Amino acid sequence: MRATETLRTALAAILKEEGLAWPAKTAIEPSRDPKHGDLSTNAAMLLAKEAKCNPRELARKFADRLLERCPDVEKADAAGPGFCNVTFSQAFWRRTVLDVEAAAGAYGSSGAGAGRKVLLEYVSANPTGPLHVGHGRGAAVGDSLARLLRKAGYAVDTEYYINDAGRQMRLLGLSVWLRALELAGRPVSWPEDYYRGEYIIDIARAMLDADPHLPDLPETEGQERCCQRAMNEILTGIKADLSEFRVEHQRWFSEKTLVESGGVDAAFNALGRSGYTYGKENAFWFATEQLGDDKDRVLKKSDGSLTYFATDIAYHHDKFERGYDRLIDIWGADHHGYVPRMRAAITAMERPRDSFDVVLIQLVNLLRDGKPVSMSTRAGTFETLAGVLREVGVDAARFMFLSRKSDSPLDFDLELAKQRSLDNPVYYVQYAHARIRAVLRRAAERGVSLPDAVSEEMLAGLDTSEDMALLRKVAAFEDTLAAAAQALAVHHVSHYLSELAGLLHSYYAKHQVLLAGDTARTLARLALLRAVAQVLRNGLEVLGVSAPESM
RNA sequence: GCGCUCGUAGCUCAGUUGGAUAGAGCGAUAGCCUCCUAAGCUGUAGGCCGCAGGUUCGAUUCCUGCCGGGCGCACCA
Numbered sequence: 001m002r003a004t005e006t007l008r009t010a011l012a013a014i015l016k017e018e019g020l021a022w023p024a025k026t027a028i029e030p031s032r033d034p035k036h037g038d039l040s041t042n043a044a045m046l047l048a049k050e051a052k053c054n055p056r057e058l059a060r061k062f063a064d065r066l067l068e069r070c071p072d073v074e075k076a077d078a079a080g081p082g083f084c085n086v087t088f089s090q091a092f093w094r095r096t097v098l099d100v101e102a103a104a105g106a107y108g109s110s111g112a113g114a115g116r117k118v119l120l121e122y123v124s125a126n127p128t129g130p131l132h133v134g135h136g137r138g139a140a141v142g143d144s145l146a147r148l149l150r151k152a153g154y155a156v157d158t159e160y161y162i163n164d165a166g167r168q169m170r171l172l173g174l175s176v177w178l179r180a181l182e183l184a185g186r187p188v189s190w191p192e193d194y195y196r197g198e199y200i201i202d203i204a205r206a207m208l209d210a211d212p213h214l215p216d217l218p219e220t221e222g223q224e225r226c227c228q229r230a231m232n233e234i235l236t237g238i239k240a241d242l243s244e245f246r247v248e249h250q251r252w253f254s255e256k257t258l259v260e261s262g263g264v265d266a267a268f269n270a271l272g273r274s275g276y277t278y279g280k281e282n283a284f285w286f287a288t289e290q291l292g293d294d295k296d297r298v299l300k301k302s303d304g305s306l307t308y309f310a311t312d313i314a315y316h317h318d319k320f321e322r323g324y325d326r327l328i329d330i331w332g333a334d335h336h337g338y339v340p341r342m343r344a345a346i347t348a349m350e351r352p353r354d355s356f357d358v359v360l361i362q363l364v365n366l367l368r369d370g371k372p373v374s375m376s377t378r379a380g381t382f383e384t385l386a387g388v389l390r391e392v393g394v395d396a397a398r399f400m401f402l403s404r405k406s407d408s409p410l411d412f413d414l415e416l417a418k419q420r421s422l423d424n425p426v427y428y429v430q431y432a433h434a435r436i437r438a439v440l441r442r443a444a445e446r447g448v449s450l451p452d453a454v455s456e457e458m459l460a461g462l463d464t465s466e467d468m469a470l471l472r473k474v475a476a477f478e479d480t481l482a483a484a485a486q487a488l489a490v491h492h493v494s495h496y497l498s499e500l501a502g503l504l505h506s507y508y509a510k511h512q513v514l515l516a517g518d519t520a521r522t523l524a525r526l527a528l529l530r531a532v533a534q535v536l537r538n539g540l541e542v543l544g545v546s547a548p549e550s551m
Numbered sequence: 552g553c554g555c556u557c558g559u560a561g562c563u564c565a566g567u568u569g570g571a572u573a574g575a576g577c578g579a580u581a582g583c584c585u586c587c588u589a590a591g592c593u594g595u596a597g598g599c600c601g602c603a604g605g606u607u608c609g610a611u612u613c614c615u616g617c618c619g620g621g622c623g624c625a626c627c628a
Contacts, residue, residue, distance in 0.1 A: 025569085027567095027570080029567060029570090031571090032571080032574090033572080040570085042569090045570085045609090080571045081571075082608080083571070163628070166627090166628065282626090294624070297625095298625085298626045299626095300626085301626040302626060303626080305626090308628045333555095333622065334622060335623085335628095336554095337622080339555085340554085340555090362557095362621085363621085363622090403564090404563090404565090405564085408556090408557070409621075419590095424590085425576075427590055431588080431591075432591095434588075435591085439587050439588085442587055443587080479567080483568090486568090491565085495566095495575085498565095498576085505592065506591095506592065508587085508591075509591065512586070513587060551590065
């Protein structure tokens with residue numbers, strides 16, 4: 001935010017003149033209470049000891065200096081235990097509109113990420129069945145996080161890891177194969193573990209229709225063929241669901257391909273080089289315990305096959321080899337026990353601790369009219385993502401998923417999400433945008449024309465406390481995005497948008513724009529609203545939610 | 552049993568990485584359209600921030616210990 005920068009620069013100069021060092025814990029942040037001005041800093045409290053004077057006095061001194069030095073600072077004083085509160089002039093805040101116009105779609109972007117190369121991996125559901133709502137939440141969070149990090153100046157690539165090599169795939173093949181045998185009227189004995197969804201039967205039936213001799217194949221070949229077909233079909237469905245949900249993965253990364261190209265050996269070598277692997281009881285182990293895990297883990301089992309952990313390590317090793325500085329994984333919260341293990345692997349690969357982050361996604365409780373909807377995969381009665389999207393729409397679903405901290409459980413009420421009412425926050429925000437666009441359209445109809453580029457003089461009519469509240473909120477957008485990116489927490493953006501929409505609706509109720517009875521004021525307010533609409537649109541874009549022209 | 556995580560208004564949740572008198576929505580309740588979109592706005596009520604210690608100028612936030620909920624503890628993925 002311009003205000004933060006202005007204050008930071010000025011304060012730094014003052015500290016230098018006073019011969020004081022800039023304390024690392026210095027905070028410059030918007031005041032919670034408007035009475036405390038626009039921004040406040042705790043610098044005086046941190047420096048009181050060093051400067052040998054009481055914090056109140058020091059804050060007073062800083063305040064006086066700021067007033068002398070910055071023409072944009074209208075008021076500055078000491079308050080409370082030693083805060084220095086600063087209020088900027090109205091003219092300063094009005095210029096925010098010009099900033100928005102100049103940056104347009106890029107408003108809110110920052111260089112916080114400094115171009116760091118990030119690989120964001122998300123969803124990565126096994127291709128053994130359609131995506132359900134839980135995957136949907138991970139998809140929404142992952143996709144929006146990618147958008148957010150890009151805004152914050154990171155170079156982000158996105159990836160979906162396909163577990164197409166392990167036991168789950170064999171089980172999928174077996175499940176379809178057995179269904180096919182059953183459909184062909186052959187005797188079938190069902191194992192304890194297999195996939196029971198309707199879609200398995202559909203695939204088996206389609207295969208049987210295409211080739212009635214399928215059941216005559218030798219077991220191994222039949223199962224292999226079933227597996228291939230089922231995986232392709234399911235993966236196609238997953239891609240279609242994600243695309244419908246406006247979720248994009250730039251690369252689909254195959255576990256099988258990784259294993260076949262020797263990625264596992266490369267990773268094992270890397271771990272071995274740092275001395276963390278050993279053989280015991282016919283198996284190949286990774287000494288994760290000394291790296292913070294509960295116990296050591298097996299990489300290659302005594303029967304010679306690889307564990308899931310082994311190929312996953314190889315995958316992460318490969319990501320680093322491809323030149324990414326930072327890996328972010330989005331996992332279901334039920335995998336949180338897996339984090340220390342993976343962290344151990346990162347350490348053993350001699351990568352810095354902050355080069356790997358996991359964002360955990362908690363359970364989604366799907367409700368209908370307050371009553372839980374069963375989501376058991378085994379029983380085959382789960383609610384698919386596609387079904388939910390059909391029912392509530394992409395915008396409502398995305399906003400719902402993104403409105404809460406991702407690692408706390410989410411109640412998703414289908415009826416509520418479907419409602420076009422104030423209970424449904426997505427419409428509250430979208431309505432704010434649509435309202436502004438309606439006013440701008442109406443203005444054009446009336447022949448009130450706002451130039452594409454407005455001047456500072458034109459904004460002079462913005463002088464009420466509601467004008468200032470909106471301007472300050474708009475100005476805080478960049479900081480909000482940067483903080484959200486830093487915390488890997490997209491929900492901050494949703495909250496910001498709800499707040500901005502709230503201010504807009506209040507403003508709209510209190511101040512007339514076209515009927516202001518004063519052309520200069522009308523134009524100034526139109527310019528302000530247009531800037532607000534731009535920010536709403538930019539924010540909604542981060543969430544992957546549309547910004548409608550009318551509702 | 553061990554580990555992770557959460558505990559904030561009647562309900563669902565925020566809380567800007569330790570700041571000043573703890574916020575929002577819903578619900579309850581009292582109001583607001585001759586006026587640019589009422590899918591909106593305004594007011595009121597509602598709190599031992601799970602409990603007890605500690606760290607310091609200052610704790611809902613950090614540390615420790617309890618209490619209570621969720622999850623995880625495989626040569627599964």
